[in-house]
Amino acid sequence: MFALIDCNNFYVSCERVFNPKLNNRPVVVLSNNDGCAISRSNEAKALGIPMGAPAFKYEKIFTKHNVEVFSSNFTLYGDMSSRVMSILSKYTPNIEIYSIDEAFLKFEGFENYDLESYCQSIKNMVFKWTGIPISIGIAPTKALAKVSNRIAKKFPEKTKGVYLINSDEKRIKALKWLKIEDVWGIGFRHAERLKNIKINTAHNFINLEDNWVRRNMSVVGLRLKKELEGKSVLDLEEIRSPKKAIATTRSFEGTINDFEEIKERISTFAICCAEKLRSQNSNCNSIYVFVRSNKFQKNKIQYRNGIMMTIPFSTNSNIIISKYAVEGLKRIFRKGIDYKKAGTIVMGLDSSENHQLNLFENENPRHKYLMKTIDFIQKKEGQSKIKLASQDLRKRWKMKQEKLSHSYTCKINEIINVK
């Protein structure tokens, strides 16, 4: 059996742990750059604030109903997450950390356990030790555990936050209840397509022909169907496979049309990727650079483009990666466009200790020592103390984070003060 643990309104719950005044009040946490609502308390949901609501459009509602608004504080959420996960791992050896607020547990050899009450005690322990409320869905497959979790969350009084699907009868009942667009793995596109042919629930979906699903939704869709039928095909992924790409992308505060200004951003994004590479002892051998205009301003000329730049050797040097990124930008930049967003993604990752050398062209060996020194100084003196000439030395821009809470558990000078 699988269990899916999901933290309720996770980011909001993290803020509430250290600020109990927020309990029973509408609270939202905004995305990076304070753009959209990405976590809402039940009270905020009741006010009709949808997931992804753009903050500027809902400002009036926020003021009118006294909604508490926060910038996202990923340092705090990440730390709270690892506390929750470490408690979960005490209850079974088989755990997959699926995201910052979700984990799958596998119960093998638990035949004599009453899983419902076992999971109740997990839930109580997590709340007692961290203050984070969670919901748990238990079922024979991962996709059904997702369904089960949804029921636990939707009917807290009836389920007390834990729900178990352990018979065909319960499975069918759940699938008839679950709307097709709410099925894990069915996104917006597939949901639209399916609803057009009168597939409105998860139960309608499993009644489709295997062949049709395979043809129209690839093996991914077919696997999902098997899972919902109760045949487990997705196993726990306990070992986190190494990353295949590292991205740094940002929307700008306004729009930018000047090449030099975008070049500076791209260079900084590339260096940020290089730093992330070094922090996990990796190299890359290619970098993807993209720019795009504002898709919401329909009356303006729309342009989006990206380019993959191959680096002839494997590297994590700020200088090299930034150079190729700027070269890529030169090739895709078009004059007269108001750019809104840009980014760099490094790919072809491998270990920096053990990488393939090129017969003809290799990195200047002195870069390695230079980067080591830069990292050392940044660590000691703070980030962005050292810059390449292609970066803006005055750094006029940074992410908008106007309503940031303290990092109560991870910065010593922001630790909570009890009087």
Place this chain on the structure above:
DNA sequence: TCTGGGGTCCTATGCCTT
């Protein structure tokens, strides 16, 4: 004025090699 960021997997396509 103001609409996130960071990932994954699958498939189709075209080119190259065996």
Place this chain on the structure above:
DNA sequence: TCTGAAGGCATAGGACCC
């Protein structure tokens, strides 16, 4: 030496997740 089939690989795009 030529040819077609089949497989490997890179790339781009689509779809999904949190």
